[in-house]
Amino acid sequence: MKVSEVMTRNVETITPDQPVSEAAGFMLSADTGSIPVLENDRLVGMITDRDIAVRGVANGRGPDTSVRELMTSDIVSVRDTDDVSEAAARMSEAQVRRVPVVDSDERLCGIVSLGDLSRETDGNNAALALEGVSQPGGQHQQ
Numbered sequence: 001m002k003v004s005e006v007m008t009r010n011v012e013t014i015t016p017d018q019p020v021s022e023a024a025g026f027m028l029s030a031d032t033g034s035i036p037v038l039e040n041d042r043l044v045g046m047i048t049d050r051d052i053a054v055r056g057v058a059n060g061r062g063p064d065t066s067v068r069e070l071m072t073s074d075i076v077s078v079r080d081t082d083d084v085s086e087a088a089a090r091m092s093e094a095q096v097r098r099v100p101v102v103d104s105d106e107r108l109c110g111i112v113s114l115g116d117l118s119r120e121t122d123g124n125n126a127a128l129a130l131e132g133v134s135q136p137g138g139q140h141q142q
Contacts, residue, residue, distance in 0.1 A: 003087050004080040006117065007101045007110035013038045014047065014067055020056055021063035023047050036100045036108050037071050043100055043108050045071035077102050080109050087112055 012026045013036050026035055027049055037045035047067050055061070055070045076094040078087040080101050091099055091114070098113035 001084045003082045007112040009110045011111050016068035019064045020052050045073040046075050047071040
């Protein structure tokens with residue numbers, strides 16, 4: 001099964017120059033913990049609720065801080081044509097719960113999450129991804 005068959009489409013995005021208060025508002029309305037960051041129609045990062053809380057608020061940053069200042073720019077992504085087992089393995093290795101999905105032109109076309117893997121596959125792929133996510137890790141990423 002391909003990632004394109006299980007991913008969530010029509011993902012809310014934000015630009016690096018928007019304030020983190022807007023990112024937080026998007027997360028609230030979409031009931032999600034992360035938003036892909038696009039610049040000139042290209043994926044340049046991810047911002048998470050954790051980025052806002054830990055890199056932002058805990059360090060005295062206010063709601064007008066730009067997304068660029070708090071986002072993770074070294075992101076893991078998968079292709080829409082990748083097999084879901086490959087996506088699960090990448091999520092496990094990177095210890096992330098969700099990854100942006102790009103097409104052959106490197107344009108964002110969706111997100112695949114642990115929930116997508118557990119709902120749409122036999123559960124083995126979600127278990128593989130969750131195994132890595134559950135391991136003690138190093139630096140926080142996406």
